[in-house]
Amino acid sequence: MPDRKEIISAIESREHLRALGLMRQLFNEAPTPANAQFVLKQAAPIREHLALVPCRLAILRSFTVEPLVPILRAIALFQGIDLIVQVGGFNAYSKELLDPDSDLYEFNPDVAILATQTRDVLPELWNGDSTAADSEALAARAGADIEHLIGALRSRSNAHLILNTLEMPAYPNAGIFDGQGNAGQCETIHGVNRHMREVAAKNLGVYVLDYDALIARFGRLSWGDESKWLTMRMPLGADSFVHLAREYIRFLLPLCGRVCKALVIDLDNTIWGGVVGEDGLDGIKLGAEYPGNAYLEVQRAIVDLHRRGIILAICSKNNPEDALEVFKRHDAMLLRMEHFAATRINWKSKAENIREVASELNIGIDAIAFLDDNPLEREEVRMLIPEVHVIDLPDGPAHFAAALRSTPVFERLALSQEDRDRGSYYLAERQRAQLQGGAVTLEDYYRSLGMVVEIAAVTSRTIARVAQLTQKTNQFNLTTRRYSEQEITAKAADARWRVDALTAGDRFGDYGLVGVAITNRNGEVCEIDSFLLSCRVIGRSVETALLSHVAREAASSGMRTLRGWYLPTRKNAPSKDFYPKHGFRMIDESDGKMLFEYDLSKELGWPDWVKLRTEGSPTR
């Protein structure tokens, strides 16, 4: 375990990322409230060096959650989030949600957690005082209560809300008889949880944490500790707080945009047993028997991530022919070359290869996670590129798959069609790159792509994806303003605002919804509040098409001037020259923030090799 002196001296010598790594190690070995508080105290003065995303979290609760707070804040810190936490009054969650003057609304959270437990919400059910005849009425009442509270929150706040489901008792009051028929205690709790899910699904920004499943995962009998409950009214045991904190982090990462977009994997002893260059195609371990089946489980977990929209890439020290032969000829392989958007099979360092992959895929280095069985490779990547999320693997392949599945940086709260199809976009991308090699001029290349776009006002069907793009897009994003689904909905309903979404495709495939322009109108000035494109389509003049569309729309509604800011971030340098390149002139500048203006009496040209699809006509 790293000792405290080493951490303090790393901070004193301004090695901030190394200090953070050491603190993570110390905390993971003993995730106690004391160690969490040590971490928070040491990190406080170096926070501005850690590029943290701020997040205000309100915890509304019916039980003692206080020991959770430092643990949650420490884990959030390791994941790049500066969590500011407000804990609501003990069992006062209804009042706080219903009272417009409550501390909750004063605090103005980004995210609220409603942490309740069955014995507080439905005591008659927990204590076995209700009868079978009551069970449906109880479930309906609990559902209606939740719906009422969500309504109250929504009328005053756009905060995301995370609801805990209600947990089952370890021993139902009626014993094994509870499982007979469908009006038992556990079945009634299931009914309440179903109601809760239905209510959550009807409301934007409301998510369900399956608290009962979480307890089951770690063991119901060891989750709580009767001594703590009877002496301190604390239903969780010492080890359970960190499990609960890690589960909340799974929600906070996608809500704060701190997720990984790509997984870079090693091959030998990671997705098959043995070294193909030495053991040969028939000598590697992969198949129905241990350890081959353990590696098969790893591959299954990786395929599941691919289905979730995570981009896959390979970095392996191997002769390319040896490695590729396994993909082509080994019968047991679940992963195929088509799953991978980029491959680096060579003898260069992993760090160097990972940097190349990031630039080939056009994603930030901090959007990459790395899976390798070799602790030395992991350590090297951690040291040379601390931004990369390095996944720790236990000794022995039997637990590799579970380690990968428990990694929180791949969590998503919504899965769009774009996420599901992402793998095939990148395959088409490789084919486009080959075409570009053969094209004579850039314009020839654009023409040969046969790009078609559709630009339309946001609809209920596209709101989720539009919000997701504002939250995730970093590089081609002029202002990097992050919006929730609720905020997009509000803007779409406001006559002064316009939210346009761009969908694109070319002869190699559909890109899906990849561009967003949000504008507002004031007098004769139209201001571009947000303008962003997914990195998948940058450099194909789709950006010009979207800007031209914005200008035309503004001019046709009587605007004379188009304005837009460039607000610099650590990542959006690629969009810095966008406005001047399109004939805008700078009218204001301070601290790197630049305001540009365009006179709408001139037409802002549409790139004629991009076809605009009007509603109803086919994409291609």
Add this chain to the structure above:
Amino acid sequence: MTNEAMIEKVRNIVAEVSEVEIERVTLQSSPANLEEWDSLAQVNIVLSLEQEFGHQFSPEQIERMVSVEKILEVLTAQAA
């Protein structure tokens, strides 16, 4: 774990959860003479000790843990 190491561990935990400098925590420190050692700190001390020592204290043990010295007594008796 040596006696010295155990004392250091307990003092560290008390200092960290009470958010005071380690120098202010002595064997005699208790909720009565260390203002920052409040009921929440007490909960966090118990939880941290349980995780560090891999033992779940009984309600009777928790009731006895009211100073650094008393905590050490409970831990020593437990280990014996």
